[in-house]
Amino acid sequence: SAVISQKPSRDICQRGTSLTIQCQVDSQVTMMFWYRQQPGQSLTLIATANQGSEATYESGFVIDKFPISRPNLTFSTLTVSNMSPEDSSIYLCSVERRAETQYFGPGTRLLVL
């Protein structure tokens, strides 16, 4: 498996502001992923973050709203920009390890007022 940490674990934000979520892994990984899980829903992939290249976004998600950084092989950030109450969700990062299995971080619980 992998040891993955996320900061912050939770936050309450005002609409119109931005929040940057950090994801740290205990060893180098090629692929990191960012997911959103809205209340009572399953996981939706936001983007794939590879080191040294721009993130690849899924349909419905754009870089201006969710800018991602991947400065090295153990770290990534996701920013939720110009937040609205609809952005209230759990944001999860994951990494791919052996047998192409994804392991998830503990998540960041975001509430936008």
Next chain:
Amino acid sequence: GQNIDQPTEMTATEGAIVQINCTYQTSGFNGLFWYQQHAGEAPTFLSYNVLDGLEEKGRFSSFLSRSKGYSYLLLKELQMKDSASYLCAVRDKAAGNKLTFGGGTRVLVKP
């Protein structure tokens, strides 16, 4: 695109067996995963199937039939701590090997 279906909710009794079915449609199947997610926590990996057949891991087993686009997760000797959501996820070569998740099945174990 992909379509992954699993029941929304199931209830079972402690000590019993529960089978959670998952059906999928994908053009480039490259593996099926089951995750367990307790309320308020992140998903944890349970099992991975890429070939047909049954994979057993203690009280949990997962089965795959690629020709039928079908998998199930079998939970035996249910314990109260097994109350959680169980997520089926499919990896698709045609979609860049990304994981697509089903809606999840909430399992409630009663005494």
